[in-house]
Amino acid sequence: MMPPRAYAFIGLNIVRILSIIALLLVFASNIVTLVxxxxxxxxxxxxxxxAEDSTIPGTTNSTFDQMMDFDYISGSTVPNQPAGxxxxxxxxxxxxxxTIVLIMSELGFxxxxxxxxxxxxxxxxxxxxLGLIQMLIGAAVLSHRVDTFTLVSAFFLFSLGCLNTFLGLVFRASAKSKRSVTSWREHAKSALPTHVAGVDVRPMMPSSPPSFVSNMWNSNTDGEKNRASDTPSGKSSTGFGFGRQGEKAAGLKGYLISKPIESLPRYMPKPMATGNTEYSSTPTAA
Structure with missing residues (x-):
């Protein structure tokens, strides 16, 4: 069972082929009619x-006079009028x-x-x-008395013009994209399966480079996962900071936090052994 898009693709292309055939027939029949x-x-x-050369002065050619009375030149579609x-x-x-332009349009080139x-x-x-132009061409040909070949080809083109107009009303602007072979191939590529027997067959590289927002989201997600794996329960939690809770959590993991050695800046005097502290004067003070 094919998808509905496949039926639309086949049907529109059948109408397209018939339209090209009808245009070719009208092209050939008009050349024959022109000749x-x-x-x-x-x-x-x-x-x-x-008639002018054989006419005796004072007489007329009745055959040529009858031909001049006809609305069309005998055996043609040319009107018997000035510049006809x-x-x-x-x-x-x-x-x-x-017809040449429409054939090129149907071929898309x-x-x-x-x-x-x-x-x-x-x-x-x-x-x-496209359908309206085909109807106009068919009506222009059918409005004259033509031979059987030209009559059939023009009627065939007019019928396909009506069909194309109806399809244009149904599918609107998407009709040519639905019947396009290149767009069908692109749609077929995007419709390929991504999993075969449980194995992921999607392409490894992403279709577009990651954005700044996605990078930030991924980094935040990875940090939360790392913190969740570090906790005993496996659940995400906030940091313990540098207080008692942080020291306790570090001790559970085997880390020891030593108290830094107290030190004084070099310009401070050393404390005396006795309780009284004396400060010696510097030469600058004296």
């Missing part, structure tokens, strides 16, 4: 030149560029580029923005 549009525009312009071919080609080129220039597609954001 067909250019060919249709060239045929239309060639038909117009032939330019905007149609520019639309396809922008869609191709967007280069991550620093997206964090700096496209933050909504970086690792710090979820899948909501």
């Amino acid at each position: 067909h549009d250019i060919q249709a525009v060239n045929k239309f312009m060639a038909a117009g030149k032939v 071919a330019f905007w149609a080609v520019l639309n396809r080129l922008l869609i191709i560029f967007q 280069p991550s620093s580029f997206f964090v700096k220039y496209f933050p909504v597609l970086g690792k710090d954001f979820g899948l909501g923005a």
Whole structure:
């Protein structure tokens, strides 16, 4: 039985792979559509030149006039209007560029580029923005009459855009971190067991150097343990000081405290044998 995080990791990566496949299909289908549009525009312009050259003065070409009445150039997605071919080609080129950017975002390379220039597609954001862009691309393609291959790929991308938007609402900003392979490896390292058959297998060195507070706490704890081991009962107690209790405790441990020898400073005269004490005058006093 796998943990719930494993199911989330597998599911999000499956959606990620399908999203990359859909973007590749849209990329290829738009290139095909762009080629067909250019060919249709060239045929239309060639038909117009032939109509102008073959028209007898005073007569008209009914076939070319019918083609001019169409809203779109026959066999293409180019509107029959001023600069229609330019905007149609520019639309396809922008869609191709967007699919490339989204594929790079799904692969996560280069991550620093997206964090700096496209933050909504970086690792710090979820899948909501990605899903909305995929829906916009799919709707832009589906709004024109296209061939079957382009129609299926665009519909597939629009469906995955809806799914990514839903996953973005569910997982929010943590969606990309949950599906990241590097973050999964780091989590797996931290989830390793620390005890095997009762033996501690944790690393010997601490993960971070000890702080001043921890050093003080350890020194105080060690001092209390030493004092507790010195007492007969094995319990921690306060010091006995330098009084009778301290002398008694030292005697029990085998230490002898001798009384220091009394001494006088050198400038003091020696006491006389008799009870009267006389002080001789110094030459300076005389």
